[in-house]
Amino acid sequence: MFQGLANGFGIAFSLTNLTFALIGAVLGTIVGILPGLGPAATISLLLPLSFKIASPVTSIIMMAGIFYGAMYGGSTTSILVNIPGEAASVVTCIDGYQMALKGRAGPALGIAAIGSFIAGTIGVIGLTFVAPPLAEFALKFGPPEYFALTLLGLLMATLLGGTSVVKSLIMVVLGLLLGSVGLDPISGAIRFTWGFFMLQEGVDFVTLAMGMFGIGEILINLEKELTTELVTRKITHLWPTLKDWAESKWAILRGSFIGFFIGILPGGGAVISSLVSYAVEKKVSKHPEEFGKGAIQGVAGPESANNSAASTSFIPLLTLGIPGNASIAMIFAALLIQGVQPGPFLITEHPDVFWGVVASMYIGNVMLLILNLPMVGMWVQLLRVPYAILAPIIVLFCCIGVYSIRNTVFDIWVMGIFGVIGYFFRKVDMEPGHLILAFVLGPILERSLRQALLISAGSPFIFFSRPISGAMMGFLILFILIQIVRAVRGERLKAE
Amino acid sequence: MGRVKHPGPGFLPFGLALCLIILSLALIFKNLKGDNSSTPFWPQRTWLRPLLGVAILIFFAFVVEWVGFLITTFIFLMIWMGVIERVRWRTIISVSIGTTAALYLIFALLLDVPLPMGFLKW
Numbered sequence: 001m002f003q004g005l006a007n008g009f010g011i012a013f014s015l016t017n018l019t020f021a022l023i024g025a026v027l028g029t030i031v032g033i034l035p036g037l038g039p040a041a042t043i044s045l046l047l048p049l050s051f052k053i054a055s056p057v058t059s060i061i062m063m064a065g066i067f068y069g070a071m072y073g074g075s076t077t078s079i080l081v082n083i084p085g086e087a088a089s090v091v092t093c094i095d096g097y098q099m100a101l102k103g104r105a106g107p108a109l110g111i112a113a114i115g116s117f118i119a120g121t122i123g124v125i126g127l128t129f130v131a132p133p134l135a136e137f138a139l140k141f142g143p144p145e146y147f148a149l150t151l152l153g154l155l156m157a158t159l160l161g162g163t164s165v166v167k168s169l170i171m172v173v174l175g176l177l178l179g180s181v182g183l184d185p186i187s188g189a190i191r192f193t194w195g196f197f198m199l200q201e202g203v204d205f206v207t208l209a210m211g212m213f214g215i216g217e218i219l220i221n222l223e224k225e226l227t228t229e230l231v232t233r234k235i236t237h238l239w240p241t242l243k244d245w246a247e248s249k250w251a252i253l254r255g256s257f258i259g260f261f262i263g264i265l266p267g268g269g270a271v272i273s274s275l276v277s278y279a280v281e282k283k284v285s286k287h288p289e290e291f292g293k294g295a296i297q298g299v300a301g302p303e304s305a306n307n308s309a310a311s312t313s314f315i316p317l318l319t320l321g322i323p324g325n326a327s328i329a330m331i332f333a334a335l336l337i338q339g340v341q342p343g344p345f346l347i348t349e350h351p352d353v354f355w356g357v358v359a360s361m362y363i364g365n366v367m368l369l370i371l372n373l374p375m376v377g378m379w380v381q382l383l384r385v386p387y388a389i390l391a392p393i394i395v396l397f398c399c400i401g402v403y404s405i406r407n408t409v410f411d412i413w414v415m416g417i418f419g420v421i422g423y424f425f426r427k428v429d430m431e432p433g434h435l436i437l438a439f440v441l442g443p444i445l446e447r448s449l450r451q452a453l454l455i456s457a458g459s460p461f462i463f464f465s466r467p468i469s470g471a472m473m474g475f476l477i478l479f480i481l482i483q484i485v486r487a488v489r490g491e492r493l494k495a496e
Numbered sequence: 497m498g499r500v501k502h503p504g505p506g507f508l509p510f511g512l513a514l515c516l517i518i519l520s521l522a523l524i525f526k527n528l529k530g531d532n533s534s535t536p537f538w539p540q541r542t543w544l545r546p547l548l549g550v551a552i553l554i555f556f557a558f559v560v561e562w563v564g565f566l567i568t569t570f571i572f573l574m575i576w577m578g579v580i581e582r583v584r585w586r587t588i589i590s591v592s593i594g595t596t597a598a599l600y601l602i603f604a605l606l607l608d609v610p611l612p613m614g615f616l617k618w
Contacts, residue, residue: 222545388581404609
């Protein structure tokens with residue numbers, strides 16, 4: 001393991017990889033700060049470029065950097081503008097903005113960056129030690145286990161995040177259906193191509209992702225006026241005082257561990273972990289009345305949790321080949337583009353990719369600490385760039401990016417159509433992230449389901465009779481039952 | 497389609513379609529039951545700007561192959577910032593030129609993407 005990590009650092013410290021890690025960290029910070037452009041959208045914008053980057057390590061290092069870098073940047077906008085820079089920083093607005101109003105923007109930004117660094121590093125350490133044994137364990141998995149695991153991941157992602165369970169489930173089903181377009185993985189039959197030759201290989205993930213996330217997000221933002229008014233231009237006292245530090249050190253540690261575990265869960269991720277962390281901090285605090293009025297723990301906890309979760313959500317991707325959220329689904333696609341199959345064999349077959357990326361995450365966190373602590377004032381200026389200028393540039397980037405893959409205008413059309421669909425989905429509160437996740441997991445789900453049924457000659461009991469998949473299915477049923485009970489109770493409470 | 501014992505290529509799509517029908521019915525039922533204090537889908541002409549955005553996108557897709565990347569991109573930026581948004585003229589022109597040049601640099605020169613050059617091809 002340590003040999004692997006040492007080799008990884010050798011790879012990550014090459015000039016190219018350091019440069020791309022820095023590009024990723026800078027881009028991540030920028031999109032984290034800019035509201036209306038999240039990490040998932042940004043990674044989708046860069047997917048066409050990943051065809052041009054020769055080495056898989058380099059391209060994944062950059063994309064990973066964007067993902068965890070955005071967790072750093074997001075807090076800045078939450079604190080200074082009271083708008084979340086990206087989804088995982090929503091709760092940071094509550095107390096972060098209050099701190100800024102009280103003239104404590106500096107310490108809030110400082111503790112967010114330091115907490116992010118500590119938690120991010122704890123998350124990467126977790127990734128280093130948990131991933132290899134987990135991958136080895138996952139080698140025992142057959143089709144039934146994969147089916148159970150994928151189903152679990154999909155259902156947990158939809159039931160935990162999102163407003164309406166029915167809407168989330170519809171998105172999942174639509175994603176799975178879209179994923180089934182093209183050649184059937186087992187018999188080779190052609191499905192749902194409507195005679196379009198271009199659709200035989202299935203709906204192209206990059207085009208779909210860029211449309212749903214890139215174009216869709218811009219279109220919905222065109223409806224609202226995104227104005228960003230800063231609380232303060234001058235940011236002083238970034239380094240937290242001893243008192244601030246004493247108040248928030250446990251929040252940071254708790255946040256790190258909450259993020260750690262929620263990140264590993266299928267369907268878990270940075271957004272949920274920050275919400276959980278905020279709730280926990282409020283509960284354990286001796287002064288819960290201070291929450292909402294500028295409690296530093298309310299910034300330190302969630303900001304740590306989302307960073308830790310961002311790092312550990314690479315664990316299910318790199319060991320099981322099952323992405324847990326939309327951003328990770330984009331990285332999953334990038335790996336496939338590079339010809340690397342994510343899954344239990346990744347660590348043994350592509351040790352350079354795994355260890356290179358892991359090592360780069362240690363380095364990336366240091367880079368981000370520097371970018372976000374002494375240099376935060378520089379990034380804040382970015383908030384002055386109006387969305388009016390940014391939006392057309394992003395749309396053009398999407399158009400040319402998607403064109404560059406196959407050199408055909410057809411793909412621009414398809415992306416545009418997905419963009420409009422994505423716009424309407426957002427309009428009616430349906431989360432496109434669920435669709436993307438289901439689209440990626442669909443083929444895995446179908447293949448494992450049909451292979452399992454072939455093994456068992458059609459008996460669905462195969463999912464319950466094998467110990468590992470049985471346990472997963474048991475957990476899945478329990479989870480669904482709890483949700484149903486909660487839903488019924490909720491209805492009753494409302495009725496009374 | 498096959499049977500449960502021997503699932504064929506239509507097995508999963510059929511099951512999914514069934515799920516979709518049930519879920520849609522559930523959603524319709526839920527919305528019928530709930531109170532209908534509806535807000536308009538697009539309050540106060542908010543549909544206009546997204547629609548314009550889509551229109552410009554369609555224009556881009558139609559025109560880019562025969563007018564060429566450079567001119568189309570430049571016009572795209574001018575229209576977007578001038579019509580959808582009301583940016584100052586000086587900003588519009590400098591951003592349009594700067595972005596067109598930067599995109600050309602990144603894609604055509606750095607990444608070797610054969611961009612359509614239209615009648616500027618020589």
